[in-house]
Amino acid sequence: MNAYPDFAYVAGLIGDPTRAAMLDSLLDGRALPASELAYLARVSPQTASAHLAKLVEGKLLAVETHGRHRYYRLAGAHVAQVLEALTTLAPPVQVRSLRQSDRLKEVRHARTCYDHLAGQLGVELTRTFVTRGFLREADREYRITEVGKRWFSDFGIDVEAIRQKRRSLARPCLDWSERRHHLAGALGAALASRLFELGWIVRVPSSRAVRITEKGREHLAHQLGIETAGRLT
């Protein structure tokens, strides 16, 4: 009857709470061993193993064997994008505690999405790049302008070098908290790691949230006109 691919299969894979917890743990782009994923999802190694096999079978995860360890990671940025898109449909969390509310604010403010930045910070950076003429929006991707190439180069990102890579250079990714696009792709990834490298942002332990350092706050304001103080709303 149905002549086109079936979304029920993929949704079913994602829909199991345990598998969802695993996918969630991998959303930041890391590769984790099976035991770690079992621990994070609070199930036994056997159970985890079965789930991971299904996720690999369904092409949502990729696996890499290193000695007796098996490292699992998302099959690609496209998987992270679909998960973020799904989150868009999810009912907003009802806040129970002050602590939980704080964590939600953190994660809305700035977080990693696979290997790039999302949240207010991610969206704001992207918006600034477009209004300053560094990026131009095209179908399914951002084009990097000459001005942009110079700016990124000065910032310590060699656009030509990362252009070599197979993956797409600069693509938009839908942000579930801001409901706007932020920069993904190789350039998005490079930008995020450069910001970590410069110490403008640091990871919040055991969370996808990212904190902007004092140094980062100053530089973002001076160099890009992005005000980040008091934006934690």
Added chain:
Amino acid sequence: MNAYPDFAYVAGLIGDPTRAAMLDSLLDGRALPASELAYLARVSPQTASAHLAKLVEGKLLAVETHGRHRYYRLAGAHVAQVLEALTTLAPPVQVRSLRQSDRLKEVRHARTCYDHLAGQLGVELTRTFVTRGFLREADREYRITEVGKRWFSDFGIDVEAIRQKRRSLARPCLDWSERRHHLAGALGAALASRLFELGWIVRVPSSRAVRITEKGREHLAHQLGIETAGRLT
């Protein structure tokens, strides 16, 4: 622990084969009564009722009561978009029969996606509008240029009139078969219904596929330079 919305819940709703069949039946934007959905998903009315309640509870469907009938439809175009995005991750169907292969070609060639057009035709139309300067891509939406407004007006679509509507005017929607964006939003919907009205396209019975008529083929070629013959690949 998790401070952000959970995609497992939504994915779980979509992941059940029966519910997925119902969502699929509604992907063209129609509103169908519960009994019809039960028939299409091959379950009893009681079972269907339970599933529909869950889908409404999860804000994936909206329900409208007319007398003793209850009409269910997708809660909005955003739901259709997420379903299309999910389909992007789904494994390609393995073709068993010539008949199935033909249906797949049909649906790849041209189909409705909620209330607008998708497939090769949808993507090609959108591409043409952009290259001819009728639309310009911006963040999360297409901007309609002055030239575009005139062209759509000549084509029988009053852009100012549909701009009044609440829903977004012209937004991109990811196409699972072409893996590019096509035009969604109020303008996308208006375009589709105008093409039906003009008799350039007709629906294929019991399918989301759309067939381009001889008349449509000629006009698309002359007025927009879109060659549709022999593109059924």
Added chain:
DNA sequence: TGAATGATTCGGTTATGATCGAAGTATGAA
């Protein structure tokens, strides 16, 4: 070679939730 560790396979148990029969509610028509 043997012991220890990481991970998977197998088999049996259990719980969740999809399913439908039967009964109940609401609307419309005679």
Added chain:
DNA sequence: TTCATACTTCGATCATAACCGAATCATTCA
């Protein structure tokens, strides 16, 4: 009223798949 239709609620059944204990495989290290 009474009957028919559209749909939902309740209750019971049943199947699927998540889960873990035990055993197995594979790698590393002593």
